[in-house]
Amino acid sequence: MTWSVSSCFITLVVLFLWRVDEITEACTCMTVHPQRAFCNADVVIRAQVVGVKAVSGNTNYDVKQIEMFKGPNQDIHVISTGGPCRAFLGINKEYLFTGAVLTRLPKFHCQHWLEMLTAS
Numbered sequence: 001m002t003w004s005v006s007s008c009f010i011t012l013v014v015l016f017l018w019r020v021d022e023i024t025e026a027c028t029c030m031t032v033h034p035q036r037a038f039c040n041a042d043v044v045i046r047a048q049v050v051g052v053k054a055v056s057g058n059t060n061y062d063v064k065q066i067e068m069f070k071g072p073n074q075d076i077h078v079i080s081t082g083g084p085c086r087a088f089l090g091i092n093k094e095y096l097f098t099g100a101v102l103t104r105l106p107k108f109h110c111q112h113w114l115e116m117l118t119a120s
Contacts, residue, residue, distance in 0.1 A: 058082030
């Protein structure tokens with residue numbers, strides 16, 4: 001191969017690999033044991049999902065906070081989820097949510113949630 005042909009070939013391979021990296025967006029949230037998620041979280045609440053809305057590519061779940069285990073002294077009414085790690089939560093089910101306080105508001109980005117099992 002001549003220098004110009006091999007140069008073009010290498011450039012195309014690099015551009016292709018760079019583009020594939022953007023296309024293959026995968027979940028970056030690692031599965032964490034519930035105890036570790038609790039200890040590392042700034043906010044831990046037990047809440048029941050009471051409604052759901054799609055907003056700007058995200059899914060906003062309206063929740064009724066049952067108990068705050070860790071976090072700011074405020075009620076949390078919405079859990080937002082989206083992107084490759086989005087959660088699919090059931091209406092009228094209870095969950096334990098963990099998250100972080102990134103600004104003034106709790107953020108449940110890459111949140112860990114655990115469905116609360118109730119005895120029948």
